[in-house]
Amino acid sequence: MAQRERPRAHISKCLLTGKGSEPMALHKDMFDEIARYYDPIMAHVDYDRWFMVVTELSAMLEPGFRHLDAACGTGVLLKMLRRTGWRSMGIDLSHAMLRAAGKNGIAPPAAVADMRALPFAGAFDYVTCLFDSMNFLVALKDVQQALHAFYAVMAPNSLLYFDVVTERMVQDHYADDEWIEDNGRFTTTWRNHYDHKRKVIICDIRVNTGRACHLIERIYRREQLEHAATKAGFRLLHVCDAHAWRPPTKKTVRMDFLAVKGDPGPFRKQLKAICTRIRKRL
Ligand SMILES: C[S@@+](CC[C@H](N)C(=O)[O-])C[C@H]1O[C@@H](n2cnc3c(N)ncnc32)[C@H](O)[C@@H]1O
Numbered sequence: 001m002a003q004r005e006r007p008r009a010h011i012s013k014c015l016l017t018g019k020g021s022e023p024m025a026l027h028k029d030m031f032d033e034i035a036r037y038y039d040p041i042m043a044h045v046d047y048d049r050w051f052m053v054v055t056e057l058s059a060m061l062e063p064g065f066r067h068l069d070a071a072c073g074t075g076v077l078l079k080m081l082r083r084t085g086w087r088s089m090g091i092d093l094s095h096a097m098l099r100a101a102g103k104n105g106i107a108p109p110a111a112v113a114d115m116r117a118l119p120f121a122g123a124f125d126y127v128t129c130l131f132d133s134m135n136f137l138v139a140l141k142d143v144q145q146a147l148h149a150f151y152a153v154m155a156p157n158s159l160l161y162f163d164v165v166t167e168r169m170v171q172d173h174y175a176d177d178e179w180i181e182d183n184g185r186f187t188t189t190w191r192n193h194y195d196h197k198r199k200v201i202i203c204d205i206r207v208n209t210g211r212a213c214h215l216i217e218r219i220y221r222r223e224q225l226e227h228a229a230t231k232a233g234f235r236l237l238h239v240c241d242a243h244a245w246r247p248p249t250k251k252t253v254r255m256d257f258l259a260v261k262g263d264p265g266p267f268r269k270q271l272k273a274i275c276t277r278i279r280k281r282l
Contacts, residue, residue, distance in 0.1 A: 033213035035096030065125035071133030075101035116145035147232035234259035
């Protein structure tokens with residue numbers, strides 16, 4: 001979660017109880033402690049960029065497409081899309097995040113669900129999973145399960161768009177670092193630790209003097225994700241630097257992945273013009 005294209009973490013190595021190189025996922029709601037502060041903490045985050053890219057890409061779909069935002073969090077993007085008339089719904093593992101989505105306005109349609117095992121078989125033409133939500137799946141087998149689950153909820157000739165943060169993001173914005181932010185209403189203390197060997201970021205976030213929320217993310221290589229997507233049945237359409245919409249480089253901090261369920265041919269024909277438009281609008 002890149003507050004990180006700017007700031008953050010104390011280290012709870014005890015949370016990493018997995019065997020070998022696969023850390024074990026936590027079963028508690030990781031976002032419980034900060035869900036109600038999430039939107040103000042992320043106030044500076046550029047959701048307009050995701051909105052722009054998500055809507056530009058939708059030009060490849062037939063009108064009336066049905067959209068799922070997997071790991072929708074507090075529904076910021078979901079609400080922006082629904083305001084423009086999209087038939088979007090969200091799912092998220094965190095009750096607390098979905099409760100927060102309903103505060104200060106109309107709650108978007110959203111359900112508590114695990115993106116590794118989704119209901120709604122064949123129901124969606126467009127699935128998004130953004131703001132490094134895939135990094136929160138802390139074992140490669142979880143990523144594989146999620147990609148299988150996305151494939152299962154998607155209709156034929158549908159589009160998947162997800163992003164991940166890279167190790168470069170960790171080097172540039174986390175490392176082993178600690179800082180405090182004060183937005184005038186509350187203070188947020190961030191303590192980060194990166195376990196280089198396991199490629200796991202542990203981020204403790206504490207609001208005022210409350211309990212710390214322990215967030216764990218894992219860094220995946222491009223090839224791992226491409227392989228997992230292909231194994232799930234997807235045809236890869238495009239992988240790029242999320243901020244440049246050009247091929248990823250050593251400086252890439254976030255990667256965007258586009259994959260198709262079905263024949264990628266018709267998508268490929270339209271993609272070049274869409275990439276040009278996205279680059280102009282970034
Ligand atoms: C950094 S937040 C991003 C939320 C939202 N996409 C946004 O842009 O604000 C990551 C989200 O992933 C959700 N998440 C983590 N693991 C999940 C899982 N297995 N299934 C569904 N959601 C999950 C968390 O609950 C959290 O809301």
